[in-house]
Amino acid sequence: xxxxxxxxxxxxxxxxxxxxxxxxxxxxxxxxxxxxxxxxxxxxxxxxxxxxxxxxxxxxxxxxxxxxxxxxxxxxxxxxxxxxxxxxxxxxxxxxxxxxxxxxxxxxxxxxxxxxxxxxxxxxxxxxxxxxxxxxxxxxxxxxxxxxxxxxxxxxxxxxxxxxxxxxxxxxxxxxxxxxxxxxxxxxxxxxxxxxxxxxxxxxxxxxxxxxxxxxxxxxxxxxxxxxxxxxxxxxxxxxxxxxxxxxxxxxxxxxxxxxxxxxxxxxxxxxxxxxxxxxxxxxxxxxxxxxxxxxxxxxxxxxxxxxxxxxxxxxxxxxxxxxxxxxxxxxxxxxxxxxxxxxxxxxxxxxx
Numbered sequence: 001x002x003x004x005x006x007x008x009x010x011x012x013x014x015x016x017x018x019x020x021x022x023x024x025x026x027x028x029x030x031x032x033x034x035x036x037x038x039x040x041x042x043x044x045x046x047x048x049x050x051x052x053x054x055x056x057x058x059x060x061x062x063x064x065x066x067x068x069x070x071x072x073x074x075x076x077x078x079x080x081x082x083x084x085x086x087x088x089x090x091x092x093x094x095x096x097x098x099x100x101x102x103x104x105x106x107x108x109x110x111x112x113x114x115x116x117x118x119x120x121x122x123x124x125x126x127x128x129x130x131x132x133x134x135x136x137x138x139x140x141x142x143x144x145x146x147x148x149x150x151x152x153x154x155x156x157x158x159x160x161x162x163x164x165x166x167x168x169x170x171x172x173x174x175x176x177x178x179x180x181x182x183x184x185x186x187x188x189x190x191x192x193x194x195x196x197x198x199x200x201x202x203x204x205x206x207x208x209x210x211x212x213x214x215x216x217x218x219x220x221x222x223x224x225x226x227x228x229x230x231x232x233x234x235x236x237x238x239x240x241x242x243x244x245x246x247x248x249x250x251x252x253x254x255x256x257x258x259x260x261x262x263x264x265x266x267x268x269x270x271x272x273x274x275x276x277x278x279x280x281x282x283x284x285x286x287x288x289x290x291x292x293x294x295x296x297x298x299x300x301x302x303x304x305x306x307x308x309x310x311x312x313x314x315x316x317x318x319x320x321x322x323x324x325x326x327x328x329x330x331x332x333x334x335x336x337x338x339x340x341x342x343x344x345x346x347x348x349x350x351x352x353x
Contacts, residue, residue, distance in 0.1 A: 019270065019274070041231075044100070084193055096216075104172045110288070119305070141315075155298065158294040
C-alpha cells in the first residue's frame with residue numbers, strides 16, 4: 001500500500017476513534033451525573049447549566065491562547081456584542097430546550113434504550129423542513145423514515161414488556177429529538193450573523209443559555225436539591241462535572257474534525273455505528289438481558305437512520321451533477337451566441353463618401 005494512502009487511512013481511523021471515544025464517554029459520564037446510585041442527584045438542569053459554563057470559559061481561554069500564540073491556535077474573536085446576542089436568542093431558546101430535554105431523557109432511561117428514545121430526529125427534520133422551508137422529501141427518504149418509526153414503536157413495546165419502560169423519559173426523548181431537528185434549521189438562519197463561524201455562534205448560544213437556565217433551575221426546585229446534596233464539596237463529583245463540561249466543549253471540534261477528514265455522510269454513518277457500539281457496551285456493562293425483538297428494533301432504527309443519510313447523499317450528488325450540467329449547457333449556449341455574432345468593421349462607414 002502507498003505510504004500516503006496508509007497515512008490517510010491511519011489519520012481517518014484516528015479521527016473516527018477520537019470521535020467515538022469522546023462521544024461515548026460523554027454519554028456515560030452524563031448518565032453517572034444525572035442518575036447514579038452513588039450520587040443520587042436530581043438536578044439535570046444544573047448539570048446542563050454547568051456544561052454551558054465550561055463551554056463559555058473554554059471559549060474565552062481558546063481566544064486568549066490565539067491572541068498570545070496565533071500559530072498554536074486559531075480561535076475567532078468573541079468580543080461580546082449585544083446585537084449578536086439578541087439575534088442569537090431565538091436559537092438559544094431551542095438550544096436550551098434541546099440539551100435540557102436530552103439530559104432529562106438520559107436521566108430517566110437507560111443508555112441502551114437512549115438510542116431508541118432519541119431516534120426520531122430524522123422524522124422531525126423532514127416535518128420541520130417541509131413546514132418551515134417548504135421542501136418536500138423523496139419516496140426513498142420517506143421509506144427510511146418508516147423503518148425508523150417502526151423500530152421506535154417496536155423498541156417502546158419491547159422495553160415495556162421488559163418492565164423497564166419510562167414513559168416520561170420516552171416523552172423527553174421525543175421532545176429532545178424535535179428540538180435537535182429545529183436547532184439545525186435555526187443554526188442555518190442565525191449562522192450568517194456570526195460570519196458563518198460555528199465557534200462564535202456556540203459562544204453566544206451558551207452565553208444566552210446561562211441566562212435562560214438560571215430561572216429554570218430555581219423554578220425546578222434544584223437549588224433546594226443542591227443545598228442538601230451530600231457530595232456538593234466532593235472532588236470526585238466536581239471532577240466528573242469538569243470532564244463532562246470539557247468533553248461537551250470539544251465534541252463540536254471532534255465532530256467537525258471527522259467531517260473534515262471524511263465527509264458529512266461518513267460522519268452520519270459513523271454516528272450510527274457509534275450508537276450501536278454504545279448500546280452494546282451499555283447492555284454488557286449493566287448485564288442487561290434484551291429480547292431478540294428489542295435488538296431488532298435497535299437495528300431498524302440504526303438501519304433507517306443510516307439509509308436516510310445515504311439517500312440524502314445520493315440526492316445531493318444527483319442535484320449537484322444536474323446543476324453542473326445546466327451550468328455547462330448555459331456556458332456552451334453563451335459561447336455559441338458569441339461566436340455567431342459577426343462584426344463588420346466597415347458597416348458604420350457604409351454611408352460615408
